[in-house]
Amino acid sequence: MMGRGFYYVMLVGDSGVGKTCLLVRFKDGAFLAGSFISTVGIDFRNKVMSIDAVKIWDTAGQERFRSVTHAYYRDAHALLLLYDVTNKASFDNIRAWLTEIHEYAQQDVVVMLLGNKADSTHDRVVKREEGEKLAKEFGVPFMETSAKSGLNVELAFTAVAKELKHRTMKEPDEPKFQLQEYVNKEVRTAGCCRS
Numbered sequence: 001m002m003g004r005g006f007y008y009v010m011l012v013g014d015s016g017v018g019k020t021c022l023l024v025r026f027k028d029g030a031f032l033a034g035s036f037i038s039t040v041g042i043d044f045r046n047k048v049m050s051i052d053a054v055k056i057w058d059t060a061g062q063e064r065f066r067s068v069t070h071a072y073y074r075d076a077h078a079l080l081l082l083y084d085v086t087n088k089a090s091f092d093n094i095r096a097w098l099t100e101i102h103e104y105a106q107q108d109v110v111v112m113l114l115g116n117k118a119d120s121t122h123d124r125v126v127k128r129e130e131g132e133k134l135a136k137e138f139g140v141p142f143m144e145t146s147a148k149s150g151l152n153v154e155l156a157f158t159a160v161a162k163e164l165k166h167r168t169m170k171e172p173d174e175p176k177f178q179l180q181e182y183v184n185k186e187v188r189t190a191g192c193c194r195s
């Protein structure tokens with residue numbers, strides 16, 4: 001499955017949570033203000049980029065195009081699942097997204113939950129602890145991100161890349177890469193001096 005020399009990392013989550021901005025931020029190290037081109041259906045933005053042998057897709061969050069994106073789950077090696085900390089519905093929908101992932105994605109897919117827009121202190125409606133709790137319940141790593149400030153953006157992508165690379169290139173006696181531990185060690189908290 002991973003013999004093709006690259007991995008597919010797909011960004012999923014409700015419309016407007018910041019999938020494109022996160023990807024752009026990671027790719028260009030810059031935040032694009034204003035709304036970005038909305039991802040639509042079959043005109044699947046094939047924002048494929050090569051970084052550390054990882055290819056990344058960004059896909060639509062719109063309900064009406066779900067059936068289109070189902071097919072793409074199968075090829076994804078990792079999924080960055082986003083909600084928006086200023087949008088409660090996007091957080092509540094994470095359960096539905098996880099159910100969908102469970103149904104359509106490969107069994108060993110790497111999933112990471114991201115609470116995006118962590119820079120929005122005034123508009124925040126989802127606490128970091130709530131994200132942590134949900135992630136724990138589903139056994140997936142979690143961090144808050146900001147495409148605007150750059151908080152943990154690099155980390156989200158590199159942690160997934162490390163996990164995927166390790167799975168394929170691991171020497172037999174090498175210890176397993178601990179994704180959760182790595183994330184815990186490297187993660188920055190919104191508003192913290194270190195971010």
Ligand SMILES: Nc1nc2c(ncn2[C@@H]2O[C@H](COP(=O)(O)OP(=O)(O)OP(=O)(O)O)[C@@H](O)[C@H]2O)c(=O)[nH]1
Pocket residue numbers: 013014015016017018019020021022032033034035036037038039059060061062116117118119120145146147148149
């Ligand atoms: N404050 C803040 N705003 C953000 C952040 N990320 C994205 N936004 C804003 O949120 C809006 C939606 O961002 P997009 O990246 O287009 O969201 P998307 O998830 O790709 O949306 P679809 O393409 O419709 O699925 C834009 O107006 C962005 O400027 C962030 O980290 N902080």
